Amino acid sequence: MDQGTSKGVSRTDSVDNGEGTVSKALQGSRKKKRDKVSAYERAKKVYEEIQEEKRKERRLRKQEREQRQIATEKYEKTKRKANKMFRKRSKKGQPNLGAQVEILLEKIQQKMK
Template identity: 50%
Template sequence: EALGPEPRQPGLKLKLEQCRQGFAFWRKQKLQREYKKLLKKEGKAHPQWKVQYTDSYPEHLKHLYLAEEKMLEKQSKFKRTVVLLEQKCSTTINTALCYSYDCGNLNTHELITCTLVHYRSDMTQRKFKKKTSNQKAKEEYEKIKAERAKKKKEAEKRKQEREEAQRLYKQKKMEAYKILSKRTKKGQPNLNLQIEFLLQKIQQKP
């Protein structure tokens, strides 16, 4: 005979659902306690965030001041929440956890805020890396440019020295030719000048 469907166990299903709800409630209570502790700690560090108002305003304008007070309190609370969540993300949660689906310790608001924090951090790092890369390329270009300018300057200096040496050589050669080509009144080579020139040349040698 074919076996019928297995008997249902409504008690087990109810227990599992109660366990899930109990765990979710415990996790929610834990997050609320941690959040209240952080708010209390941050409130002590920044007491100036609390805006104090008195009842001395005109009655017909009191509702405007109360609305302004409520708006400022909301802004201060939001700023404190962002600061605290940034600190929490930076100390207890890494980037991989924020971008994964397994974020059991974070609620929806914390997950979104943490994701935005890491996205902003990643964008800042990318801009810094891009700036650093451009700066590095610029430094390399300036270095190559300076080396080329140095080599060009050295080549010009060597050229000037070579031209100056050639000029002095030609000058000395011309002076020697003038001395050796002088002749006496009778048209003969002037031996006295030639001997004197040779003696000076010998004395100049080291």
């Protein structure tokens, strides 16, 4: 008896998969078919990508909204301060020009920066 072979079947030529012997070339093509992504999995992947895009867009919109809100609050605060200064009056009821000049000075200093 030859010790290199067992019962005339070589290990490299064929594989027994329960349905008989199948060559490795056919087994490789079946494996590739199993590795392919099903339609459900492709659709699920596309859906998840779309959802991730939507989440990113929501985060960006939220950040932009917060930045606009902060800018608006800052603007309103400066307006309230200026209006308060403009409403100041002297004892005789005349406008306080010193406060108005102070506001104009602040504006000029802001532009110089």
